[in-house]
Amino acid sequence: MKTSEEIYKSLKEKFGDSIIELNSAQPVEAFIIVNPQSIDEVCLFLKDNEEFKFDSLMCLSGVDDANGEKKTNEDGSTAIIGATLSVFYHLESIELKHKVTLKVSVNKDNPEVKSVTGVWSHADWHEREAYDLLGIKFLNHPDLRRILMPYDWEAGYPLRKDYENPEFYQGMKVPY
């Protein structure tokens, strides 16, 4: 049994700057923030290391953080600067019975995260879902297609907080 603090310390020693911080201020769950470009290496380490043995990925969830600052341009249009999308990884070791939560945050304009499909096959469909509903692009994913929405859905990513329904889809009226 390892606590999040112990895991954070070991990761910090091994990966240095790629491990950004441990957030344990909020109730119920602490999480470790990791650099999105090295999440695959961190996960592989956590899975293979004898001390941790995180052999099971319980859940992978994409989240729109709904943050960023609203900025009005000279021509009156508004843009949001600094908005982020996040991915949470809930890991568990079946043998050692401990858990940890990892988080990565990426810029909403260019949401690219390294895929962990090579570490756990379970991540495949969850990453496709995060791509489908939030538009997070997982680099090195073997088959990044939409999964729940129609393959030809062009109106964006529904779980983003600023998503709006299109008026028509394939000539059919969408709002009913």
Add this chain to the structure above:
Amino acid sequence: MALTTENIETESGLKTEEMILNMGPQHPSTHGVLRLELKLEGEIITKVIPHIGYLHRCFEKHAEAMTYPQVIPYTDRMDYLASMYNEFGYTIGVEKLLGIEIPERVEYIRVIMGEFQRIASHLVALGTYGADIGAVTPFLFCFRDREKILSLFEMTCGARLLYNYIWVGGVSHDLHPDFIRLAKEFVVYFKPKIKELNDLLTNNRIFIERTANVGILPLDTAINYGITGPMLRASGLKWDLRKDDTYSVYNKFDFDIPVGEGTVGTVGDSWDRYYVRVLEMEQSLRILEQALDQIPEGDVSSAIPKRVKPPVGQVYSRVEGPRGELGYFIISDGSVNPFRVKVRGPSFVNLAIMDELCKGHMVADIIAILGSIDIVLGEVDR
């Protein structure tokens, strides 16, 4: 028996080519709208690509526009064969965020409902599995017994399928005065029915021929794919969240975790997945017997908060649903609406392994494998 594509040779030198066959979206064995794109080499499957999303309602987007209690009826409609358990998992998550204590009577009621739901859900799984393969009589027997459980639910909360019964902090109604007596009668009535099912279907030679050694799932593959529930246990791992990450009052009951043993074939084959469910029903009856005897008196609505407004924070809470690990990842931003609700549905996760299980089998085996996974499309697509 599994064949590999290497076994097939074109003796006469005739030209062969890969064939693509679409199974679904309307197909009796898929239990809903699921399309399987099959790549075939003759009658041998080389690849299965599941296409899902036909029932997609974006539950997670709906949830963001609702208050916490308003989400509960939506969770009912995901896995509509195990609605009680969906509510159970969701309310546990919200209660963790709120940090409230639940009266013991409520916990007992939840466990009783959850185990009845598990039996009802397994009855559908086993019955339809038999029907898929060609045994219609067990299907009718299973549904006959499931009706009795649904009547108990109806008596408790008025609904037979989508209950909205388990609320944050409590349950909507206390038990009917006759409930305990009728529930105990059901337990006594149902025990011999499991033997009847075993005689009729489990040990039936045709059934064994169709399911033993079909779709073998090795344990390490199962863990890597995040498979949980009866499927994981059929592959030989004693892993049940009711014991291994206990919640509610499950630690007060004495019950075993059945695992697959490869009785008629190999560990982790379709028959094992079927049989683990049969054994689980017996264990659920054991839990029910104890819970119905021990249930304390008390108020069921005293802990229901007037306003559900958790502090800023997040929680991943999970329960052992009839199909496996049902997880809710809930983020609260301190308002009355959840900021994000992500559901880790066991059907969604378990379906992803279709390709791995079907490779090298015949087309007819797909029915046997899909039935043994026991998916509910309402939860796959959410």
